[in-house]
Amino acid sequence: MNQPVLGLFKYVDSMVEAAVMLKDTGYTVTVFSPIPLGAELDPIIVRKNYIKYFSLIGGIIGLLFGIILTLGTAAMYVLPRGGLPLWPATPTLLLTYESTILVGVIFTLMGFFVIARLPYYGKKRFYTPKVALDSFGLLVEDIQEDKIEEVEKLLHDYGANEVNRVEQP
Amino acid sequence: MENISYNEVNEDVVRTMTHTTWKYWVALVTCAVMATVLWGGAWAYQIYVGQGVTGLNTPTFWGIYLANFVFWIGISHSGTLLSAILFITATPWRRSIYRSAEAITFFSVLTAALFIFVHMGRPWNFYWTMPYPTTRQLWVNFTSPIMFDVFAISTYMTSSVIFLYFGSIPDLAAVRDRVTGWRKPIYTYLALGWRGTEAEWHWLSKSYTFFAVFIIPLAVSVHSIVSWDFALSMVPGLNKTIFAPYFVVGAIFSGTAAIVTLMVILRKSLKFEKYITMMHFDKLCLLLLVMSLLWSYINVVEVFSDWYANTSVENETLRYRMFMPPHSYMYWLMIITNSIMPLLFIFKKLRTSIFVCVVVSIGINVGMWIERYLIVATTLPRKYLPNMWHGYTPSLIEISITVGSFFFFAMLFLIFVKVWPSVSIYEVKEDIGIPMRKGFKRH
Amino acid sequence: MSGILTKLKDKLQSYRVPGYRTKFEYKWTMVVDLDRCNGCEACVVACYAENNLPVVGKRDCDISRRFSWIRIERYIEGEYPDVKVKFIPIMCQHCDAAPCELGCPVYATYHNQDGLNVQVYNRCVGTFTCATYCTYDVRRFNWFTYKWDSPLEQQLNPDVTVREMGVMEKCTFCIQRIRVAKDTAKDEGRKVTDGDVQTACMQSCPTDAITFGDLNDPNSKVSKLAKSPRRYRLLEELNTDPSVIYLKRVMDEKKGHGSSHG
Numbered sequence: 001m002n003q004p005v006l007g008l009f010k011y012v013d014s015m016v017e018a019a020v021m022l023k024d025t026g027y028t029v030t031v032f033s034p035i036p037l038g039a040e041l042d043p044i045i046v047r048k049n050y051i052k053y054f055s056l057i058g059g060i061i062g063l064l065f066g067i068i069l070t071l072g073t074a075a076m077y078v079l080p081r082g083g084l085p086l087w088p089a090t091p092t093l094l095l096t097y098e099s100t101i102l103v104g105v106i107f108t109l110m111g112f113f114v115i116a117r118l119p120y121y122g123k124k125r126f127y128t129p130k131v132a133l134d135s136f137g138l139l140v141e142d143i144q145e146d147k148i149e150e151v152e153k154l155l156h157d158y159g160a161n162e163v164n165r166v167e168q169p
Numbered sequence: 170m171e172n173i174s175y176n177e178v179n180e181d182v183v184r185t186m187t188h189t190t191w192k193y194w195v196a197l198v199t200c201a202v203m204a205t206v207l208w209g210g211a212w213a214y215q216i217y218v219g220q221g222v223t224g225l226n227t228p229t230f231w232g233i234y235l236a237n238f239v240f241w242i243g244i245s246h247s248g249t250l251l252s253a254i255l256f257i258t259a260t261p262w263r264r265s266i267y268r269s270a271e272a273i274t275f276f277s278v279l280t281a282a283l284f285i286f287v288h289m290g291r292p293w294n295f296y297w298t299m300p301y302p303t304t305r306q307l308w309v310n311f312t313s314p315i316m317f318d319v320f321a322i323s324t325y326m327t328s329s330v331i332f333l334y335f336g337s338i339p340d341l342a343a344v345r346d347r348v349t350g351w352r353k354p355i356y357t358y359l360a361l362g363w364r365g366t367e368a369e370w371h372w373l374s375k376s377y378t379f380f381a382v383f384i385i386p387l388a389v390s391v392h393s394i395v396s397w398d399f400a401l402s403m404v405p406g407l408n409k410t411i412f413a414p415y416f417v418v419g420a421i422f423s424g425t426a427a428i429v430t431l432m433v434i435l436r437k438s439l440k441f442e443k444y445i446t447m448m449h450f451d452k453l454c455l456l457l458l459v460m461s462l463l464w465s466y467i468n469v470v471e472v473f474s475d476w477y478a479n480t481s482v483e484n485e486t487l488r489y490r491m492f493m494p495p496h497s498y499m500y501w502l503m504i505i506t507n508s509i510m511p512l513l514f515i516f517k518k519l520r521t522s523i524f525v526c527v528v529v530s531i532g533i534n535v536g537m538w539i540e541r542y543l544i545v546a547t548t549l550p551r552k553y554l555p556n557m558w559h560g561y562t563p564s565l566i567e568i569s570i571t572v573g574s575f576f577f578f579a580m581l582f583l584i585f586v587k588v589w590p591s592v593s594i595y596e597v598k599e600d601i602g603i604p605m606r607k608g609f610k611r612h
Numbered sequence: 613m614s615g616i617l618t619k620l621k622d623k624l625q626s627y628r629v630p631g632y633r634t635k636f637e638y639k640w641t642m643v644v645d646l647d648r649c650n651g652c653e654a655c656v657v658a659c660y661a662e663n664n665l666p667v668v669g670k671r672d673c674d675i676s677r678r679f680s681w682i683r684i685e686r687y688i689e690g691e692y693p694d695v696k697v698k699f700i701p702i703m704c705q706h707c708d709a710a711p712c713e714l715g716c717p718v719y720a721t722y723h724n725q726d727g728l729n730v731q732v733y734n735r736c737v738g739t740f741t742c743a744t745y746c747t748y749d750v751r752r753f754n755w756f757t758y759k760w761d762s763p764l765e766q767q768l769n770p771d772v773t774v775r776e777m778g779v780m781e782k783c784t785f786c787i788q789r790i791r792v793a794k795d796t797a798k799d800e801g802r803k804v805t806d807g808d809v810q811t812a813c814m815q816s817c818p819t820d821a822i823t824f825g826d827l828n829d830p831n832s833k834v835s836k837l838a839k840s841p842r843r844y845r846l847l848e849e850l851n852t853d854p855s856v857i858y859l860k861r862v863m864d865e866k867k868g869h870g871s872s873h874g
Contacts, residue, residue, distance in 0.1 A: 011606045031367040034175060034343070035598045036374050041367055051375045055383075069300065070311045075620060077308055080723035081716075083709025083853065084312055091311045094394065095320050101387045102324040105380060109331055112376040116369050118338075120362030127364045129346035132339075134175030134604075159606075219777040220738070221755030226676040228749050230740035290738015290753065290778030297737050298717050307735070308719070315717040315741050402745040403711050403850055549744060553847055554702070556685035557749040559676035 058107020247424025
């Protein structure tokens with residue numbers, strides 16, 4: 001593979017236009033930004049929300065866990081207390097409610113880690129601190145050897161302040 | 170906020186973490202020493218000698234410790250709950266205050282959780298209240314409201330820590346890029362290798378929404394469950410259906426007041442005037458006004474239904490609370506600070522005056538502490554059998570632990586502002602707007 | 613797996629149908645005849661001796677930390693000379709629907725198969741919930757580790773635990789005596805009969821105001837007394853279903869101080 005090229009933009013709309021153009025040509029583009037851009041990036045990529053499945057599965061597991069824990073405890077420790085039935089409804093509902101949320105939250109977090117591939121402490125990946133400040137980065141990959149200069153020029157034309165060739169990680 | 174540049178935000182926030190004056194160290198050391206002596210020392214003495222060092226007695230088994238517990242749980246309802254509600258409703262003024270508000274949540278839940286152990290007779294056996302497998306076949310009783318508490322508070326603590334940390338990941342990455350020396354490896358580790366790619370932002374915001382959705386019903390349930398510690402008993406004055414909403418409203422009320430107080434301090438000491446503006450105080454004080462009216466309404470309803478029912482036990486509790494010194498002084502002070510003083514916020518001029526904000530918000534917290542204190546200290550001494558009636562006066566040990574808890578909380582918060590970006594960098598940038606060729610685009 | 617399931621099923625059935633929480637093997641019941649009680653507090657002293665209750669001293673008594681598991685409540689009605697004095701001994705009511713049992717997070721207090729509300733000292737972590745929920749204020753807390761000066765420790769009852777600090781306790785209906793009676797009965801292959809168990813307070817009562825026995829046995833003394841028209845239970849309107857039955861004191865409404873005074 002050849003060297004990827006990074007264009008740093010000041011304005012989001014310029015970057016999006018460049019990205020759409022490059023993507024249509026067949027390059028792989030990755031956007032780096034200091035803030036979430038949300039709907040601004042719709043022309044480049046629209047992602048589905050997979051997190052919700054994790055939340056749902058977590059919630060269901062939590063629900064079952066809560067029910068099994070409370071009813072199971074009552075069944076294992078058959079001790080009359082306070083004149084309640086062996087399986088009283090109120091505590092079961094309350095604890096199930098809490099455990100649904102707890103396991104739901106933990107699964108959502110796990111889902112994020114799995115999908116976003118974080119935490120990542122391994123081999124160095126491309127990153128420049130500028131994208132955590134005020135620049136919007138556009139990383140263009142899969143460029144043919146002879147096309148690099150063309151891409152660089154294109155990025156400049158679209159208004160990139162800075163265009164660099166990135167060391168292959 | 171258009172006149173702030175993106176760069177400036179990073180610089181300002183990281184500056185608060187790396188530049189420390191001697192005043193900070195004086196404050197931190199004072200708080201740490203006071204917390205250790207007043208809380209740690211007194212608690213160690215209490216554990217060694219026994220609960221007898223408190224002013225508790227036979228009908229009044231719960232005293233100031235439980236009041237503190239409820240108070241700190243109440244404070245905790247400011248941050249995470251408010252932050253989640255404002256996030257879901259996409260309220261723009263949330264952005265520069267929510268991070269420290271969430272920190273308030275975590276630290277006050279921690280303080281509150283410690284108070285459960287302080288009030289226990291045998292705190293060294295605290296782990297018996299956890300459902301864990303043991304060869305002794307010991308298990309927990311899920312019908313106990315205390316058990317609901319254990320579950321609710323541990324869930325709340327876990328979720329609010331996740332919520333706080335999760336929202337900070339991009340900021341920790343921004344801090345990682347700017348710090349040097351011993352801080353570098355720590356923040357590199359904490360930032361989890363965040364790069365700010367479009368995919369990461371996407372999953373972050375999706376997950377964040379789910380956390381917010383989980384947190385709102387959780388926070389409401391937590392304070393309801395705390396109220397059921399009292400309301401599920403048969404003690405006159407405690408056994409009331411209105412307690413759950415009363416506690417939830419009171420919690421948001423006191424929590425918001427705590428945010429206002431701490432924001433004033435934060436704004437002054439960290440020079441955040443640019444980010445925490447008068448507009449924020451205006452909005453928060455409006456919220457305080459609404460909560461105050463709600464709180465007063467519930468308070469009136471509670472007294473009214475007792476008074477109208479006219480049963481001897483309820484009458485005695487009301488009389489003991491409202492007309493018998495010393496509790497009557499505290500009661501009417503509470504009415505002044507919680508129901509009357511917040512009415513000042515009707516006027517916009519007073520909402521945007523720092524001085525009025527501080528006075529009223531501190532007043533509200535004093536009033537809310539009194540409310541929690543009166544709930545335990547005026548009902549338990551007046552249970553059913555008059556022969557056992559006995560009043561309660563907190564002992565010096567109890568007061569010392571109570572004061573110590575405030576220093577403990579302050580200490581945690583002081584540590585927080587130095588190790589964590591206390592204003593959200595990326596969301597303040599969102600507040601500035603997305604830079605377009607034609608200028609900033611704001612949501 | 614199937615072994616566990618059958619075991620679980622048996623266990624559940626044995627408690628849920630028919631006996632769980634309503635029908636006990638024995639239904640220990642105490643009947644206190646207030647017509648006979650003269651408030652002499654002999655029962656209180658006997659209880660201190662039997663159950664190793666510490667004497668807490670003046671300061672702690674002043675702030676309502678006295679340790680008596682049974683107490684005589686004294687109420688005075690009217691103005692002198694037209695006064696009526698009433699006594700009522702109050703101990704743990706061993707409620708069948710006990711509020712304290714709900715509150716304990718660690719099962720330190722629960723109902724046993726004899727219908728007693730029992731307290732497991734070793735299990736107690738001291739959250740005070742049971743005592744707060746108790747509507748009769750009969751629970752006592754070990755505020756300190758109380759010491760008996762020599763040679764007083766010689767008089768401690770060897771059948772009863774000496775409790776350490778941080779533990780809740782209360783009247784047990786002299787469970788150690790119930791145990792002995794049940795063991796003897798088991799050795800002799802019979803059920804515990806009426807009169808086998810005497811609680812310390814009952815034993816020491818000079819006027820025989822206290823009667824103790826099994827309510828499940830229709831011929832026992834308590835079963836007969838429980839049918840008395842004077843019967844009532846303390847704070848019955850709270851639906852705690854207590855096991856202590858009081859027989860109301862019949863007082864002459866018209867006459868004053870002379871005749872009604874204890």
